[in-house]
Amino acid sequence: MIEKSVQRRRQRRQVVLGLGVLAGLIQQAYAQEAAAPAPDAPAQVAPAVQADVNVVKVTGYRASLLSSAKDKKEAIGFQDTISAEDIGKFPDKNIAESLSRVPGVQIARDVTGEGTNIQIRGLGSSFTKILLNNAQIAVASSGPIDGANTNREVDLDLLPTDLFTKLTVSKSPTADLIEGGAAGVVNMRSARPFDNPGTHVSYGVTAQKQQIADGVGGRGSLVASKTWGDTFGILAGFTVNRQKSRTTGYETVGLTNPNLTAAQSASPTRNSTGGGNWTIPATVPAGAGAGLVAGTPIDQAFLLSHNPGLTIDQIDNALLPRLGRFMDYFGTRDKGSAILSAEWRPLANLHFYVDTLYSKKDDDMQRIAYTWAVRNGASIPLNMQVDNTNCTIGCTVTSGTYSNASYFIEFGPRRDRTDLKGINPGMEWKITPTLKLDAQANATKSTFSHEAPTVMPITAAGSGLVATFNNNGGGVPSITFNQDVNDPANFVWAGGRVNIQNELRETSTKGFHTDLTWGDSKLSLKAGLAYDDIDRRIRGQDNSAAWQAAVCGNNPSVFLQGPNGAPACDGASTPGASAAALYPGYGTGYTAGQTAPLVYQGSLIPLNKLSTYLVPGPNGRVVVDWDRFRKDSNYDAYNSTAPDSTSSSTGASSGYVREKTTGFYTEINGETTLGSFPVRYNAGVRYVRTKQDVGSLNSFSDPRNATLTQNGSKYPNQTEWVYQDTTYNNTLPSATAAITLRKDVVARVALSKSMTRANPNSLRPGINFSGTSADVGTIGSPELKPYLSNNIDLGIDWYTGREGYVSLTVFQKKVKGFTVIDNLTMPFSALAAYGITYNNLIPTQQVAINSRGGPDVATVVMSQERNAGGILTVRGLEIGWVQPLDKLLPIRGFGFSETATLINQSASGEGTNGFVALNVPKKSNNFGFYYENHGYMARISHQYQQGSQSANANQSGVTLAALYGRSYKQADFSSSVDLEEVLGRDNWPTITFDIVNLNKAKREGYFQFPNAAFSSYDPGRTFQLGLRGKF
Incomplete structure (x- = not known):
């Protein structure tokens, strides 16, 4: 080693x-x-x-690189910028993808391959503060299709590149930066009229075709600006984007192993690795298939004889997909954005501005999954093979045949709508040559709605279905069946289901910042005040039970929500038959006084008609005829009346958070010399007070149900929003110096303390105490402290000429505030503070409490997060290199750019045993090789992120199983021909051609072992052909 x-x-x-x-x-x-002439030599006039x-004309992409290098050289701290030309010269779909070219920035992608949010220097995306025109922003969306965004992530896929002029990534904080980004701060500067004085119109239209999707999409933009002298200017712009999207994939929702009984395993280590989400029946059921005889005992001898060469421990611990699910996700994704900006300079020393933004996204998609169901099933393994003779800590199934199998279709239309509105007025007043006042106000509001019904028909139990599984070396496996699983006649309702699960979100921000600066470039003092207010509410909705009763539960004339029972989903249709047995307590308790007859009206989608709703879909696979199913199942009525729920289908819990912060800072900036070396410096301190209000929607049993035991009489569970507030203060010092060692070499050093507030989902003051044994539960942690990071940055930049530079930076972050879970033993009576009392327990819970001495004596064990005392240390090296090659090659215009980040993390101290920061690649880089000259531009780029751990251990109940993302490599190609320059025609457009994901990269992950595939998503290539111009 x-x-x-x-x-x-x-x-x-x-x-x-x-x-x-x-x-x-x-x-x-x-x-x-x-080189200049020597002092004694006469100047030569060429x-x-x-x-x-x-003379070399530097325009377009190379001009943007030159601007970025200039900004980097002039900055005191560690920052990188991407200017307008750089943003617009690539096939980036949004701001997140543009930022991925900055050293130390990694990008998170949706299953479609599109970038969604970013992280900086090895800490998650919630540790990065996102600003819009120097003010904080919150977007209500829930993130990628397999995410929930319950932390502090900000999705950037809503924001197009066309409407922004500069993106700045600050990795070493200064006192005047808004706090909250322990990893770094990103400021997105939208376009303003005086960025380019005069009258200008720029436009762009692009056709885009995803290789595996049906249809062609497109996007367009138009930005117009006009200034009147140096006094007033206005700019307006908009973009529209329609993407015909499709992604195919494979999902497992985890891997598992069988839960063997004592008769099936005599091993002393039976079920020792956890999991056990799949039960092998005690005897062969009727219709199991594969020639098995019904009634045959399935014991250890049976399993060993039907899986020759394996030990019982191998059979017990070998991992198999919980769901072998092949996914097809396709549809239309629409986006639109508009900005309006005005600037007014009534005096030479007085400047007013206002920036407004509106963005909207509408994803109208279908998600269809074809699934071999292992979890909660009763498959029987035959001829199973595994990858390891020693399965003590688990191993992977490489192949096998499984009788008594089941297969279902999970059809899910998905409609996600997001919008964002913002306004940002401000002023700059140079009161005297040495005194300047800046003031700015800001407000944003964002809403999100997620509608995701599910229709899930399944193959009949005892139908003789047999699955054959092949691991394919850890890639996407092969799963085949002995029956035609695309035959609509093979599907039934029994064991299937339908769901209505929605999510609604709202976020808003508002704030006011003002700064007063005295001095000049040699020495200046700056002080400022800041007030910020940000809030978010997540609401889940669920009407699954009522809709399912109508669709396939014989449609009773009266339906009562839980804890009253519900009819089985079997597609029965007996209109007029009595439903009294469903609710024997009807007319008492909750339904006292109701006398309407209880009858069945027949399933809206009865079993004998189910097959008519299953029609051929993409690639010959069967799908649900959604338009017809939606109408006949009365979906819209049930969806519009969905009651609030404590959670949603994205996995997010209903919750609320509001943070009102008041900050004050002071800093000093100046220039001096250290020996003979010029030094620029910044030092300051920021003090911030945070008032935090958090809320959670809690559900608990109605206490009146204590004496009501019959279905039909029970009161629905009660829901209540519970709120709690806390206040804390933080002081954040910082100091930075830039030393000019030569006119082309700059060294930097920065020391700072930064913060990120705790995960709002962990702060919710909720309680979960639903177990029938009434002995364990979970409690929220509204008093969690923020993450605090002590930072050291050291770097040196060498500016090699024009846009070229080489940059080396080493950094260290020591972060504390990570959480661990404590199991707290407390009196049951202490739960009254959370709304849990003896009277609102269900009868079985009351019996359990009484058996332990009653409510005044019994104790319970509650799990709760707390801040650990340990520290996470992140150390890294960043390399940036941009280099024109005009002096090395016979043809001018070539160059390359390279960014690389190497990260190492370690944890020490209390509560850090086994701790690892998630989604932190040890290595990442972005390499580009470009040519730009005489109106022609071409660039090929390659992004790489090494695989990393994405979720902690104990996944799916398997003790040692963590989730990992595989290494990701993506190549893109972009090119353009400027017809104005090539043909010498004024105002002629530029033709662009781009290929995104040239190498058809897939986003993949695995479960505990590299050959145990967890997921794989394949969006394929995208081709883009467009025109852009300006006049």
Whole structure:
């Protein structure tokens, strides 16, 4: 291990040395070109013709690189920028994808391949603060299709690149930056009229075709601005985007193993690895298939004889997909954004501005899954093979045949709507040459709605269905069946279901910031006040039980919500038959006084008609005829009356958080010398007070049900919003210095303390005490403290000429505030503070409490998160290199860019045993090779993120099973031809052609073992052909 570590360090030094040598050669070439005459030598005046030959016109993409290099060199702290041309020169679909080219920034992608949010320097996306025009922003969306966004993530896929002029990533905080980004702060600057004085119109239209999707989409943009002298200007712009999208994939929702009985395993370590989501029947059921005889005992001898070569421990611990689910996700994704900005300068020293933004997204998709169901099933393994003779900690099934199998279709239309509105007025007043006042107000509001019904018909039990599974070496497995699973006649309702589960979200922000600066570039003092108010509410809705009773439960004339029972979903249709047995207590308790007759009206989608709603779909697979099913099942009525629920189908829990923060800061900026070296510096401190209000929707049994035992008489569970507030203060110092070692070499050092507030989902003051034994539960943690990070940054930049530079930065973050779960033993009576009392327990819980001495004596064990005392240390190296190659190649216009980030993390102290920060790749890089000259531009880029752990252990109840993402590599190609320059025609457009995901990269993950596939999503390539221009 020591030798390998030493070897890796040597390799890193060799890489850095090699970069330095090559950059030095290039820099010398530019230096020779630009060298001034010696002091004693007479200046030589070059002929005009020769001067023309030596002039290199830098425009377009290279001009943007030059602007970014200039901004980087002039910055005191560690920051990177992407300017307008850079943003617009790539096939980026949104801001997140543009930011992925910054060193230290990693991007999270949806299953469609589109970037959604970012993280900086090895900490999750919730540790990055996102600003819009220097003000905080919140977007209500729930993130990727397999996410929930219950933390502090900000989805950036709503924001198009066309309407922004600069993106700035600050990795070393200063006192004047809004707090909340322990990892870093990203500021997105929208376009303003005086960015380009005069009258201008720019436009763009692009056709886009995803290779595996049906149809062609497109996007367009138009931005117009006009200024009147240097006094007033206005800018308006909009973008529209319609994407015909499709992604195919494989999902498991975890892997599992069988829960063997004592008769099936005599091993002393039976079921020792956890899991057990699948039960092998005690005897062969009728219609199991594969030639098995009904009634045959399935004991240890049976399992060993039908799985030759395996031990009972291998059969017991081998992992199989909980769901072998092949997914098809397709439809239309629409986006639209508009900005309106005005600037007014009534005096030379007074500047007013206002920025407004409106964005909207509407995803109208269908998600269809074809699933072999292992979890909660009763499959019988035959001829199973595994990958390891030692399955003590688990192993992976490589192949096998499974009789008594079941298969279902999960058809789910999905409609997600998001909008965002924002306004940002402000002013700059230079009161005197050395005194300046800045003031700004801001407000945003965002809403999100998620509608995701599910229709799930299933194959009949005892139908003789047999599944054959092949692991395919850990890739997407092969799962085949002995029957035609695309035959509508093979599906029934019994064991299936329908769901109505929605989610609604609202977020809002408002704030006011003001700064007063005195001094000049040599020395200035700056102080400021900030007030920010941000809130979010998540509401789940669920009307599944009522809809299911009508669709396939014989449609009783009266339906009562739980804890009253519900009819079985079997597609029965007996109109007029009595339903009295369903609710024997009807007319008493909750339904006292109701005398309407209880009858069945017949399932709206009866079993004998179910097959007529299953029609051929994509690739010959059967799908639900949704338009007809929706109408005949009365879906819209049930959806519009869905009651509130404590959770939703995204996995998010209903909750509320509001944070009102008041901040004050002061800082000093200046210039000095250290020896003979010029030094620019910044030092300051920020104090912030946070008032936090958090809420949770809690559900508990109605106490009146204590004496009501019959269905039909019970009162529905009660729901109540519970709120709790807390207040805390933080002081955040920072100091940064930039030392000019030579005119082309700048070294930087920064020391700082930054913060990110706790996960709002963990702060919810909710309680879960639903177990029938009334002995365990969970409690929210509204008093969790924020994460605090002590940061050190050291770096050196070498500017090699024009847009070229080499940048090396090492950083360290020591973060505390991570949480652990404590199991707290407390008196049952202490739960009254959370609304749980003896009287509102269900009868079985009351019996359990009485058996332990009654409500005044019994104790319970409640799990609760708390801040651990340990520290997470993140150390890393960032490399940035942008280099034109005009002096090395015979053809001008070539160049390359490279960013690389190496990260190592470790944890120490109390509560950190086994702790790891999730979704942190140890290595990531972005390499691009470009050509731009004479109106032609071409660039190929390659992004890489090494695989990393994505979820903690104990997944699906398997003790040692964590989730991991595989390494991701994506190549993109972009090109353009500027017809104005090539053909010498004024105002002619530029033709663009791009290919996204040139190498058809897939987003994949695995479960505990690399050959145990957890998920795989394949969006394929996307081609784009467009025109853009300006006049």
